[in-house]
Amino acid sequence: MKIKRLDHHGIVAGVIDDLNMVPLLDKHLPQDDLQEISPGEAIKGMIMNGLGFCNRPLTLSPQFFANLPMEHLFREGVEASHFNRHKLGRTLDQCYDFGCESLFSLVSHQACEIEAVDCQFKSLDTTSHSLTGEYAHDEEGCDEHVIRITHGHSKAHRPDLKQVVQEMIVSQDGGIPLAVKNWDGNSADTKVFKERAKALVKMVKTAPKPNYLVADCKLYHKDNAEFLSQLTFITLIPSTIKLEKTLITEALTAQEWTTIDDNYQYTVNEVEHMDIKQRWIVVNSKAAGERATKTIGRQADRAKEKLDKELFHLQAQRFTCKEDALKSLAALNKRQKYHQLTELNCIAHKVYEGKGRPKKDAPVKQIVWQTSAVVELNDKAIQHAIEQKSCFILATNADEKALSPEGILHHYKAQSVVERGFRFLKDPLFFVSSLFIKKPSRIDALLMIMTLSLLVYSIAQRRMRASMKKANETIPNQINIPSATPTLRWVFQCFEGINLVQPEETYDKTSTYLDGFDKLRTKIINLIGGHSLHLYNIQKSSVGV
Numbered sequence: 001m002k003i004k005r006l007d008h009h010g011i012v013a014g015v016i017d018d019l020n021m022v023p024l025l026d027k028h029l030p031q032d033d034l035q036e037i038s039p040g041e042a043i044k045g046m047i048m049n050g051l052g053f054c055n056r057p058l059t060l061s062p063q064f065f066a067n068l069p070m071e072h073l074f075r076e077g078v079e080a081s082h083f084n085r086h087k088l089g090r091t092l093d094q095c096y097d098f099g100c101e102s103l104f105s106l107v108s109h110q111a112c113e114i115e116a117v118d119c120q121f122k123s124l125d126t127t128s129h130s131l132t133g134e135y136a137h138d139e140e141g142c143d144e145h146v147i148r149i150t151h152g153h154s155k156a157h158r159p160d161l162k163q164v165v166q167e168m169i170v171s172q173d174g175g176i177p178l179a180v181k182n183w184d185g186n187s188a189d190t191k192v193f194k195e196r197a198k199a200l201v202k203m204v205k206t207a208p209k210p211n212y213l214v215a216d217c218k219l220y221h222k223d224n225a226e227f228l229s230q231l232t233f234i235t236l237i238p239s240t241i242k243l244e245k246t247l248i249t250e251a252l253t254a255q256e257w258t259t260i261d262d263n264y265q266y267t268v269n270e271v272e273h274m275d276i277k278q279r280w281i282v283v284n285s286k287a288a289g290e291r292a293t294k295t296i297g298r299q300a301d302r303a304k305e306k307l308d309k310e311l312f313h314l315q316a317q318r319f320t321c322k323e324d325a326l327k328s329l330a331a332l333n334k335r336q337k338y339h340q341l342t343e344l345n346c347i348a349h350k351v352y353e354g355k356g357r358p359k360k361d362a363p364v365k366q367i368v369w370q371t372s373a374v375v376e377l378n379d380k381a382i383q384h385a386i387e388q389k390s391c392f393i394l395a396t397n398a399d400e401k402a403l404s405p406e407g408i409l410h411h412y413k414a415q416s417v418v419e420r421g422f423r424f425l426k427d428p429l430f431f432v433s434s435l436f437i438k439k440p441s442r443i444d445a446l447l448m449i450m451t452l453s454l455l456v457y458s459i460a461q462r463r464m465r466a467s468m469k470k471a472n473e474t475i476p477n478q479i480n481i482p483s484a485t486p487t488l489r490w491v492f493q494c495f496e497g498i499n500l501v502q503p504e505e506t507y508d509k510t511s512t513y514l515d516g517f518d519k520l521r522t523k524i525i526n527l528i529g530g531h532s533l534h535l536y537n538i539q540k541s542s543v544g545v
């Protein structure tokens with residue numbers, strides 16, 4: 001008798017099989033007649049390792065698979081030892097040689113078709129992954145296309161480490177990654193977004209229905225105007241644009257808002273900027289105002305401390321003329337953002353000849369002037385700053401009939417799906433900590449594998465939540481309260497302790513049975529459906545149908 005741990009790995013393997021990922025990868029990657037596992041199976045194994053949430057590097061994949069039912073999850077003849085570092089390294093090289101961006105797009109396109117993912121609204125963003133090591137670029141020989149791992153603006157706040165920049169587009173329907181590309185560590189967002197917009201122009205021309213690109217303010221740049229004019233976009237206007245401040249001030253003065261809910265109100269402006277006719281939606285957010293009040297309050301406190309020190313040192317100085325003293329006070333006052341100096345005054349001091357206490361009739365050598373002032377809060381300036389920070393402008397060139405201001409705000413807020421994806425990739429339990437690989441080309445390929453893991457995770461979670469919504473089902477969350485939108489991570493934790501019992505020495509699917517399964521786990525597998533039913537020996541029930 002053999003007892004192997006199945007846990008949640010059947011869900012991951014089942015979804016990968018549902019997406020026909022292995023046959024697609026094997027179709028495009030080189031095959032070897034002597035290979036024990038195919039490149040597609042090796043990639044499936046790396047995805048399962050990543051979604052094992054065991055913080056185990058790829059070099060230890062054989063240990064990760066040692067106690068899993070390999071023939072049950074893969075096929076007969078597959079062993080844990082087949083997933084050694086040599087095989088995985090060669091597979092990463094094959095992915096890089098084919099083209100990581102192209103290979104990912106093939107898998108993602110097929111997955112979205114199978115799962116009927118709505119890709120009309122796409123969110124674009126970038127992040128940086130910090131790495132340790134030298135990563136000399138000349139190790140890659142003459143390959144000019146390999147990413148350069150170097151220092152750059154670190155979004156992880158680790159400027160001491162070299163990094164690689166990752167760009168990702170996800171669907172707002174379920175947060176499914178649609179495209180991914182890795183860039184040099186010092187690549188700027190404006191450059192990345194420009195290249196992506198240029199590539200998307202060709203795609204949208206053949207799209208059967210309008211496609212919307214949603215991104216933050218780095219998308220809106222004069223260097224990108226040529227391609228933006230050919231796309232339908234939703235983006236945040238940078239605060240560095242003068243017209244942005246002007247329109248916000250006008251909206252605050254007019255107070256002609258249209259209310260969406262208790263938090264948001266807006267006003268619409270038709271503008272032509274960068275030779276693009278657009279709608280600029282000035283949005284006033286109550287929550288943003290509350291955040292701004294706290295932020296500006298802290299800034300004002302720090303500014304007060306700094307001003308007190310500067311005024312102390314200024315008052316310790318002596319000026320030879322009253323005009324210079326008043327000018328210094330005026331200059332200090334002019335630099336203040338949230339404070340103002342009041343009761344400006346100059347005090348005259350006589351300087352006598354000689355040292356020590358002057359005699360009664362001692363002649364005056366000169367008169368010097370000392371500044372005097374009182375620091376007060378500039379309430380009007382603080383209130384103006386809070387009001388300005390409470391507002392932001394969303395821009396779109398979408399037709400008003402196709403997309404209302406409420407819809408624009410809704411889809412911009414959904415930009416958080418790509419940020420959640422990046423947080424997932426950087427989770428300490430995920431194998432992002434396995435970026436120990438020396439070759440930059442393999443780093444490129446591994447980041448693509450990691451994003452494939454996010455794709456599998458997102459599709460499984462989307463499928464489960466859609467089934468729960470359709471069947472009006474819930475499952476208990478971490479504090480035993482019914483939830484209609486559980487995370488797949490929590491579901492994985494619910495599956496800890498499930499074993500596959502194999503009575504015979506040789507694997508026979510018909511004779512295996514599960515130990516540790518219960519009604520909740522059966523319900524979850526029915527909700528996810530697909531090949532996972534087969535891997536957990538469950539007959540499809542009406543739950544989630």
